[in-house]
Amino acid sequence: MPLPLYLLALAVFAMGTSEFMVAGLVPDMASDLGVSLGTAGSLTPGFAVGAAVGAPLAAGLARGRPGRSSLLLFVLAFAAAHAVGAVTTSFPVLFATRAVAALAYAGFLAVALTTAAGLVPRHEKGRALAVLLSGTTLATIAGVPAGALLGTLLDWRATFWAVAALCLPTAVGILTGLPARPGHEDDAARPDLRSELARLRSPRLILVMLLGALVNAATFGCFTFLAPVVTDRAGLGKLWVPVVLMLFGLGSFVGVTLAGRLADRRPGPVVAVGGPLLLAGWPALALSAERPAALLVLVFTQGALSFALGGTLITRVLYEAAGAPTMAGAYATAALNAGAAVGPLVAATTLGTALGPVGPLWSGALFVAVALSVGLPFRGVVAGVKERDESAR
Incomplete structure (x- = not known):
């Protein structure tokens, strides 16, 4: 895989840390800002709404700009939003900064997904997506637990400052290591925006976007509220929250890495095997949460299954949206974050x-x-059977 792809993954690591870190900070944020646990937890879906809505808009606005400058602008805006969030004492203001950060994240990920697909041969989109999403999984392994630990030792505001600081070397890496137009097609051969938006009329594309959104809804809904499961149901101390989040992240890294090697050629078996196992795993975790050993094992396996299945479905979105080369990443981002x-x-x-x-x-x-x-009923579509890749015609 080309080096610029890993630079993009580094940026996704910083942004993924921010998106997921609220899971380990919800109790402290609720107490500090004088809001309920559920209200504080709304920061995660609020972020995701901004990302889902903002992805197509940001990708459309960035179509005529060099990819590097667009990615750099989004990273700097993301850092600025976290700096403001770190100093505010108002929950509405904090929510607004999360919305701004979400828009920046959506724009970045939409452009990055399209850029990543353009950096590799057509048949390696799944592997490229796995590398890019490894930034998210590494965020759950290292960034989110570190944020939760930092929040425990200091306060949640320190975590926001850390994310803002992490964006700065990421911006330098993008500026110095990424070509201005990596993997872009000739502008003259690129479909116009209306044609790319018309791709959303494809039933196959809508189906895989819906499935990806549903699986990610399960993943984000469970992950956001793992902290209360650890401290209330399992009866473990607060310092166990980063450990549990890290285990989920380790599992997600394993899942997205293994599935990335199958998502291009054999997505059907990933869904056929991983889907039922994931379905059984969430009730099993709920019923055994009072036993710490079972909790730790199941958190790892559910992380692996969630990202294996979710990553495969998001890869299918890129394939089905191949006729929309600059907007495909936006459609994948919108599906992922609609679920989130x-x-x-x-x-x-x-x-x-x-x-x-x-x-x-x-x-x-x-x-x-x-x-x-x-x-x-549409398992052939999920498996990529008779795939209608208009860009290959």
């Missing part, structure tokens, strides 16, 4: 029920069940 927005919102509603802290785990099982039910 809906999942925590639904999960939050279960916290006040009899299910308590494990309610989000049951909502995750529901999302996966819906995804499998919707995808089963």
Whole structure:
């Protein structure tokens, strides 16, 4: 894989740390800002809504600009939003900074996904996406647990400052290590924006976007509220939260890495095997959360299965949107973050029920069940059978 791809993954690491870090900071943020646990948890879906809505808009605006300058602008805007968030004492202002950061993240990821696909041969899109998403999984392994530990030892504001600082070397790397137009096609041969948007009429594209959103809804909904499961249901101390988040991240790295080698040529088996296992895993975790040993094992396996399945489906979005070379990344980003927005919102509603802290785990099982039910009649599409790749014609 080319070096510029790893530079993009580094930026995704910084942004992924921010997107996921609220999972380990929700209790402290709620206490400091005087809001409920569910309200503080809304920062995660709020971020995802901004990313889902902003991805197509940002990608459309960036179409005529060199990829490097667009990526640099998005990273700097992301850093500035975190600096403001670190000093505010108002939850509405903090929510607004998360929205700005989400727009910057959406623009970056949309351009980065398209750029990553252009850096490699057509048949290696899945591997390129796996490298890019490894930045997200490494964020859950190192960035998010480190943020949770920093928040425990200092406060949640220190974590926001750390993310802002992490963006600066990332910006330097993009500026010095990424070509101005990596992997871009000749502008004259590129479809116009109307033609790329028309690709959204494809039932195959809509299907894989929906499935990707549903699986990611389960992943983000469960991950956002893992901290209460650890401290309340399992009865472990707060310092165990970073450990659990790290285990989930390790699993996600293993899952996205292994699936990345299969997503291009054999996506069907990944979904056929990983889907039912993921569906069974969330209820199993909910029922065994009081046993720390089982909790730790299942958190790892669910991280692996979630990212293996989710990463494969997002790769399918890139393939089905191949006729929209500059907007394909935006469609994949929108699908991923639509799920990340809906999942925590639904999960939050279960916290006040009899299910308590494990309610989000049951909502995750529901999302996966819906995804499998919707995808089963169209398993040929998910497997890439008779794929209609207009760009190859």
